[in-house]
Amino acid sequence: MTDSHSDDQSPADRFARAREAQAVALLEDYVEMIGDLIEEFGEARVADIAERMGVAQPTATKAIGRLKREGLATSRPYRGVFLTDKGADLADRVRGRHRTVVEFLVAVGVPHSVAELDAEGIEHHVSDETLAVFERFLRGRG
Amino acid sequence: MTDSHSDDQSPADRFARAREAQAVALLEDYVEMIGDLIEEFGEARVADIAERMGVAQPTATKAIGRLKREGLATSRPYRGVFLTDKGADLADRVRGRHRTVVEFLVAVGVPHSVAELDAEGIEHHVSDETLAVFERFLRGRG
DNA sequence: CAATTAAAATAGCCATGGCTATGCATTTCA
DNA sequence: TGAAATGCATAGCCATGGCTATTTTAATTG
Secondary structure: OOOOOOOOOOHHHHHHHHHHHHHHHHHHHHHHHHHHHHHHHOOEOHHHHHHHHOOOHHHHHHHHHHHHHOOOEEEEOOOEEEEOHHHHHHHHHHHHHHHHHHHHHHHOOOOHHHHHHHHHHHHHHOOHHHHHHHHHHHHHOO | OOOOOOOOOOHHHHHHHHHHHHHHHHHHHHHHHHHHHHHHHOOEOHHHHHHHHOOOHHHHHHHHHHHHHOOOEEEEOOOEEEEOHHHHHHHHHHHHHHHHHHHHHHHOOOOHHHHHHHHHHHHHHOOHHHHHHHHHHHHOOO
8 A cells, every 4th residue: 555645635625625624713713712711701702702803793793603503602692602512622622733833833933922823823724643743843852 | 122022912913814814815826826837838727727726617717806906917818817927926935935834844744745735724824934934944954 | 670881683784705507709620 | 611619707696704883682770
């Protein structure tokens, strides 16, 4: 057999994959942020989510609607937004990935504030395989 | 003065930046691809662009319309799509960045085919500053 | 407990980026 | 050179992800 990583993809396949990653990126960001807010304040209100995401309140409401459709969150008006088990799992994974990407960038010499900025976009396109490489790199230098 | 990289950004700012990066990502991909096709075949036809991008032909036509609006490309029906100077410059920068990201990922241990996949999304979110770090890293182990 | 305030939802707009189906124009070639 | 085939454009649909303006509903408080 050939090397398991040598299976080349057409450009079209690669673009399709990047489009797909982009489609889930926003939901991941919301889920992570809701997790953060709950951790910090014990609750995640729509207005706070909107403010942190840098969008208008109805935009956040719409996004939360999508989260609910995807089974990632629930909400009760005037009581905040909550993550389902599935949503909480996703939030954990996203947060871990975010942290790894930032730490990795810092480890190779990117200033921390720049690493935070870049990671916001990068993290959604890093495969599990690449993430594992980043982690190995970080462990390898203690 | 304080360190030039310590100016912290709010989450909202970071997300806004990532959204902006995403907005230009698609145009960058098209411009790069058109440059590739012209280099390979001497011309970039709408149908070929669509096929390589993995989208339907009218989707490519629409995107090319945006490129024209942005002053990045011109086209003559049945004669193909051409890059303006501005478009060619952008294509060069995008191609260079793509190459650097792939090479960097490979250098830290990511299998090449995975690096290609991940780079497709990552490249649009790598700042000039981070790119410079990647290049330094590559030179440092030349 | 009613009035006010604040929070969220709704309505309705826009651009982007997909799609299919269809129409038109150009090239090609019999 | 005219018919067929090809290439591209157009029309029109859908979902997403923004926005503002407005309405509804809940919480707070005089």
